[in-house]
Amino acid sequence: MPSATPAGTAAATRAPRAAPPRRLLSLAGLLAALVLVVGINALSEAFLGRYRIDLTEQRLYTLSDGTRTVLRSIPEPITLRLYYSSRLGKEIPVYAAYATRVRELLHEYAALADGRIRLEFYEPEPFSDVEDRAIAYGLQGVPVDQSGEQVFFGLAGTNLLDEERIIPFFQPERERFLEYDLTRLVYELSNPQRPKVGVMTGLPVNGEMRGPMGRPTAPWAVMTQMRQFLSVQDVPLDAAEIPPDIGVLMVAHPQNLAEKTQYAIDQFVMRGGKLMLLVDPHSEAQAARPGPGGVPNRDTASDLPRLLEAWGIAYDKDRVAGDLRGAMRVRAGERDRMQAVDYVAWFTASGPDQISRDNPATGRLNQVTVASAGFLAKRDGSAIEFEPLVTTSPEAAPIEAAKVRTEPNPTQILAEFRPGNAKLVLAARIRGEVASAFPDGPPAPPEGEQAPERKEPHRARSEGPANIVVIADSDILEDRFWVRVQDFFGQQVATPFADNGALVINLLDALSGSDALIGLRSRGESRRPFELVDEMRRRAEAEFRAREQALQKRLEETEAKLRELRRGTGDGGRADPVLTPEQRAAIEEARADILETRRELRAVQRDLRREIEGLQTTLRLANIVAVPLVVALIAIALGIWRIRRRARRAEEPREATA
Structure with missing residues (x-):
């Protein structure tokens, strides 16, 4: 009997269709991924090339x-x-x-x-x-x-x-200033007409003749930068009237100006001119240059008391501001005991608590260095608007200017310095209607001189609100306090380490109404100091210097006493070569006192080094050990969690089976 085979069974016995080889599928997937990556890169280059994410704190790579x-x-x-x-x-x-x-x-x-x-x-x-x-x-x-x-x-x-x-x-070296350099170049090409600024100063800002051969020096960097953005015109120190085409006047370190020149400045402000005034209780730039006859200058202070008092501004040329927080490290001491010391009369103002963030001219600045600067305040009863631009930290206090004018001793100044708990104003902007410092008209000329011809009428009050910036330090202009100038194959390259130049030019721009470049002159500052560590070091060193000074004074007194005892004195005050037992005992006591004082002095120095080295060791441990340790602990914790999780998963099927 023939057997019948169902049609479904015959179909089931057919050979299955061959599947594509795995190698071919892998190759196709790889090609597809490659095409996808290339396509994404091409699209991102075409449509997203200009978009970036800037994660730096100060937005260093974002155009301003x-x-x-x-x-x-x-x-x-x-x-x-x-x-x-x-x-x-x-x-x-x-x-x-x-x-x-x-x-x-x-x-x-x-x-x-x-x-x-x-x-x-x-x-x-x-x-x-x-x-x-x-x-x-x-x-x-x-x-x-x-x-x-x-x-x-x-x-x-x-x-x-x-x-x-x-x-x-x-x-x-200037990469962090790249945007500023490019924008400055574009700005100069697109704005050929520049605001005119008058400069009145006795400082050698335009260079000077030095040496026996009279070789000229380069202009100060701040003047070079000013001429890049502004039309600068020198105004003589004996000017009787400020030229009418000058909109902004910068007066730096005015010393012993004649009444006619003070009147010219006063009337310039009364008729609506903008003024930047830099006064100074002690000009380090002037003190570093020999005066007439090669003798160092003794008169290094500048002031315009008549004008400042009339305008409601308080300033004392016999006191300078000291600040422990930003003090600069200098080398001081005797030749055989040279050491680095915090010089509180030279310091750096930094951060939003010292540099105003509310004013466009200072809102983007990072640090300003001053040297033997004075301080300002608003006079009681004055109706002006007094806006602090740059201040000290709260760890500041006034210092008698006499201590810094002639052979200053940074170690002694630090030992005697007692910081207060209030800020001192180093620079301020003043607005408001003010009265003339010459209410009765132009001053009478000196005997034998004729009154100068003046084109402008006398004004007893300002025409509208006056606009004045006062800075209590002229040394912010000098190169050594804010910029390093290096020769590069005959080309002078200036690299700022502080924002002094930017401060001056920003303020001049703001006064002249041209402020397009204000926001980017100081961009790129990436300095991130250890502020807490620096503060601990400064306080420790200040305490050390005070103890060191006391021990040093005691050591000198004991050594002087020992010299007197060794000489000995007889009747009539004459030297006696034979020492009495009491004198010998006193000599031994003095020697023992000297040895003990020296031992204490070494102990104080060791304590300072030990504390600073301890801070350094702590930082090294934090950087080298702490971070990897935290990462390792997190990895171990994750590993333990995964092991326990796998163990729980392995136990669940057993429980289900049971």
């Missing part, structure tokens, strides 16, 4: 509002030409990375300028036309090896009026 304002307000197109030698990046890789950042930033500037910035990139080859054009613009060529071949890394900008501005060579 001032830069955006400058770029959006360019009236006419400008051209920026970057000259970069690729060999420089091959020989020194840090320049290759820096050049990439410069290019990216220039592209971002061009994008924000909406077509008003044209970019051109050139690579200068030796003895080429491109190299000749770079040299013609004034860019800096630097030899990269012994062959003498020069490489370039600079920027040249031009506007439609054929005005030129350059950055001769991009220094990596």
